[in-house]
Amino acid sequence: MDYKQLATEILNKVGGAENIESVIHCSTRLRMKLKDTKLPNVDEIKALDGVMGALHGGGQFQVIVGNDVSYVYNELNKMLPETKETVVVTTKKDRSFKGLFGSFAELITGIFQPIIPAIAASGMLKALLLLVTSLGLMSKEGQIYQLLIIIADGAFYFLPLLLAYTSALKFKTNPYVSVALASVLVHPKLIALLGGEVPVYFAGLPVPNVAYSSSVLPIILTVWIMSYVERFAGKISPKPVKIFLQPLIVILVMAPLSLIVLGPLGNYLGQGVSTGLFWIQDQIGWPTVALLSIFMPLIVMFGMHKVFYPVIFAAMASPGYEMLIHSAMLSSNIAQGAGALAVWMMAKDVKLKQVALPAGISGLFGITEPALYGVHLRLKKTLIACMIGAGTAGAFAGYVGLKAYAPVGPGVASLPMFIGEGNNFIYALITLAISLVVTPIAVYFIGFDNPDTEATQQVSTTSSADKQIVTNKENAVNHVNKANTRTVVFAPLEGEVIPLAEVNDEAFSQEAMGKGMAIRPTSGKVVAPFDGVVDTIFKTKHSIGLRSLEGVEVLIHIGLDTVKLKGQHFKVHVQEGATIQHGDLLIEFDLEAIKQAGYDVTTPIIITNTAQYLEVLGHQNERVTGPSKPLITVL
8 A cells, every 4th residue: 555645645635734633543544623624525535545434523534544544644644734824714613412512522532542552552561461460470479560560550540641631732721731730630749648637728628538540530621621721821921921920820720729629520520420330231231231232333433432431431440440331342343353254254256355354353353443444334234243243242241241441442352351350251251252153143144245346336437427527627627716816814913813703792703794713902003904995994993894905805893892982992093995005003992991991802803705705714823913924814
């Protein structure tokens, strides 16, 4: 496989580097956060040699590559500028259940996905240590074991530090201050202090005795609230001392708040999740695991299995094992691997056999995407067989209460993760055996149709394909012509850039007047954002309408509800119909006086004739902007 060529083709078909806000990868798929989710041509991406599938899911655009995903990712990453300008499409947030769940899934994936390699390595080491000690090959009293178990426990014990860093990246706050806060929660002296006989108080408020090592929700809640505190601290900190005063304020506010409120709250929520999970299993019983095993391929297909991370880590922290998700994954993973191997043995199509064999082996080791996308979704009937095998194995696992003791992807190599009390490991072996035997039998009786060859498909679709190519070329030419007439609207004043969605006025936040951006000003001067003319100056002087030489119409609205000031604190330096050049002073206003009068000085900059253009893109590459920096690009 030519990884560079594949990465180039994927990049072109998702809208180019400028359409990628961020990209990560998991075991088998590229996970991209795109600025415009409508640009990717899903069908063309699926047709690429080396791509098993493509879909929108979990708030991301996912391209399933298979076991070679890391190589494709490396080539793709080389094509993305390290310090490129971030462009955000200022569209209305999707408040539907689907939209909110997608945003939640994207958040969880972004926080947990980067730390999976560390957790997987530590989990596998713990599983191997369980195996060698249970076989009597190593003593738990020996120094080698003591050192190895410390190495294995490191990532889990200091999990809050790992999550602090990734959470900070997602919530767009300082990652190093976030890690500093996390280190407070797991500091040995804090643990000793809270574990003493004397209750601990901070400014008269009790500090609960909570153990934060291996915890998940406390630090995520802390970093989330910190992102708001940091913004406030940045606003009130004078520039000469901001470098140390801003983080100092954050630490002094957030550390006590985390120890007294957020940490205990997150801890109780985590325990509640774990307790609720066990309660559901107690009430429903073994069908819970069976049903999850049956539908696991569909959950994985949309990349939604990542939302299980908080549940898994919460269960591993307390009570120390997990009984639902890993049992279902073991049943489903083995079923999909066994089903693919059954296809390899039964299929007549040479290309299908070449795909099915490595996909089957990969599935047995816990990586199911090659089998799912390369075989079962393609044949469809075998997916039903896999669900039958997984459901049968899951029913047994649920009935005996199979427990997983390490958060690792279940498969043949990671079976030691089930070594524990009593016959738990034997139950895991039986679960695997049921899935391994029942699935091929189901494939045999249900059967499957060999897919049509590519040549046959090509002959039957040549005419329509040619027409589609012509249409695509015409559309491409039209888009290029329109893209060539672009206008850059520079920032008309200095301040902090925010999307319209964060403006506390529905007329602006819902884009009723058009798309654009907003600025929280730090100075009281409005200058021309381009060369053009002054169309309108409102009598109250708080708002001005401009038109660029290319015809882009812009409304600059200084503050919210500032029309009520009736022109007080504003001074206009131009007249209607005047010709302006980029940087010319338009309006001066008394920033502090308007604030003291109780008004929000957030200033929306709106493209009022948005409907006449292909797209309006807001630039949010830096928090602080000024007249020399682009704010909006109109295509």
